[in-house]
Amino acid sequence: MAITAMPHPPPLLIKQEQLFPIREVSRLTGVNPVTLRAWERRYGLIQPARTESGHRLYSMTDIERVQSILGWIGRGVAVSKVGRILAKISEVQASPSIIEDESVQADYVQWQTQIKAALNHFDDVELGRIYGQVFSTYSLTVVFQHILMPLWIQLLQQHDLFGETSEWVMLDGFLRTRVLQRLFLLRGTQPLRVVVSAIDGQCRKLELLLAALYMGSVQVGIRLLALGQPFDELTLVCEKIKPHALVLFSNQSPTPDFIRRLNRLAMGLDCRLMLAGDSADLAQESLVGSSIGCIGSEGGLMQQRLQQFLAGTLDT
Helix, strand or coil: CCCCCCCCCCCCCCCCCCCEEHHHHHHHHCCCHHHHHHHHHCCCCCCCEECCCCCEEECHHHHHHHHHHHHHHHCCCCHHHHHHHHHHHHHHCCCHHHHHHHHHHHHHHHHHHHHHHHHHCCCHHHHHHHHHHHHCCCCHHHHHHHHHHHHHHHHHHCCCCCCHHHHHHHHHHHHHHHHHHHHHHHCCCCCEEEEEEECCCCCCHHHHHHHHHHHCCCCEEEEECCCCCCHHHHHHHHHHHCCCEEEEECCCCCCHHHHHHHHHHHHHCCCEEEEECHHHHHHCHHHCCCCCEEEECCHHHHHHHHHHHHHCCCCC
């Protein structure tokens, strides 16, 4: 009997790691190709493979690294510092909070020192230049919450030296102008309309403008009411504008009478009512079980809670 040789099994195919072109990485991460190339060339943060023709190909590890970079930038780390942080994490598996304290706080102080020097010389051109540099390094909420507003508060509270009041006035006017410009650029045809109003006498103009800027987005259009808006006429204003929500902003501690007024206002509105600012954090327990939402005072959190509240996914 002839022996038939068994066929050799097909060779095992080695599964190669999937690689992605730069346009796909941009779509997956939201980082534009120009920035991805800059992170590679200028900072050495990513090392993609190359085709024979020189086109970049990114692995899943590269994409995860891009997402990690975005995370650190979102927490306030300058992109020039991210490489050192990632290397340190890889080497010693250090705690991100410790690294952030070590590398970021010194940067904040350095920027504040430069801004203070420009204010000391009343140099608006230099102030504008530094402002632009800070925004090219950090996100909007980081710039205002960790660099500009702490300095603004410091100058507001300290009037020991002759000229410090004028420095605060200069910084306050400069920032109000810049925030108004950003708010104007946000105005469009957003599907959701939100009216923002301050409780009279309970915040300064810049604080109200910043709250409106934090809450605005491509989905949410902000209509800002002027300081001095009568509380008792808010129902009338909302009847005319017909917003999806009214957000009241205050930085003062809420009194029992204020809580009662809020609840009466909520009953007379045809839209949702929310409280923002330091008052929202302080009043949260007092408003449990009411229809009033508290969206806090942190920039990114305010926008997130506002959108969740409008979508009906945030408990009051």
